[in-house]
Amino acid sequence: MEDIESHKLRLAIFDWLQQCTPANNYVMDWAALSKGFIYNGEIVTLIGARGIWKPRQFSDYPISITSVRQSMYADEFIGEDILSYSYRGSDVNHPDNVGLRNAMQHAIPLIYFHQIVKGKYMAAWPVYVVGDEPDKLKFTISAESNEVLLNENMLSEPAAIYRRKYATREVLIRLHQGSFRERVLLAYKDHCAMCHLKHRELLDAAHIIPDSQGGSPEISNGLSLCKIHHAAYDQNIIGISPDYQIEVREDILHEVDGPMLKHGIQEINKTKLRLPKTKIHQPRKEWLDVRYKAFRSA
Ligand SMILES: [Zn+2]
Known part of the structure; x- marks a missing residue:
């Protein structure tokens, strides 16, 4: 379970995304995301140079994961709204990988950023880590949390997050279709x-x-x-x-x-x-x- 301050911050970030992204088709600029979100007078960055991002305000779990275009073959959709996400490097116990694994164990909602073109990212949230395959160095990411875990950790707010899952699914499906087009056109x-x-x-x-x-x-x-x-x-x-x-x-x-x-x-x-x-x-x-x-x- 996440400490209450981090959890409130996480929900505030989700609210902020909800206010600014739907009008832009869930697409955001790197500049805006790296400039961050102001919370209690502090800047909270939402995206980092590394794929798995944990700003200093969060103690235990990351806030976002990012796929870049070059890694299109590595981070691949394995279902309409299910994604296979590569570990950071090949060290199973790298702190970033451990952070995601912990997020999976506690059903922590995350943001998924998918680079569409240089400097532009499509955002889908909440997404959950639902699988871990150390032998393949991959996590499985889904719009659906493991229900059992979510119920165990149910605080007052997650109902709102939970309701959003349909919108999240929609964004992931669009990304999936987009990435299918990219891969097929590239092959041909x-x-x-x-x-x-x-x-x-x-x-x-x-x-x-x-x-x-x-x-x-x-x-x-x-x-x-x-x-x-x-x-x-x-x-x-x-x-x-x-x-x-x-x-x-x-x-x-x-x-x-x-x-x-x-x-x-x-x-x-x-x-x-x-x-x-x-x-x-x-x-x-x-x-x-x-x-x-x-x-x-x-
Ligand atoms: Zn033709």
């Missing part, structure tokens, strides 16, 4: 797998098996597709066979329309998907097969 070197268009701003990371049907956030469940081909794939206008052949639906092939239909859709019929070089990033054949069957029966 920023081009559409069907037409090779290279305009990043016109590219999406399409799911082969959708999130809603239990599709995983792995690159091999994704396809980098331009907006038109993404929509055409989702609408079963275009299908992809398990051996990576693009097929345009029969009725569409006979339609007569402008250049987009002719060059953009009909002419890619029976061509091959352009895939990432790395084998494990290529679309999983069994997942393509599930989607292909749906396309054939459309």
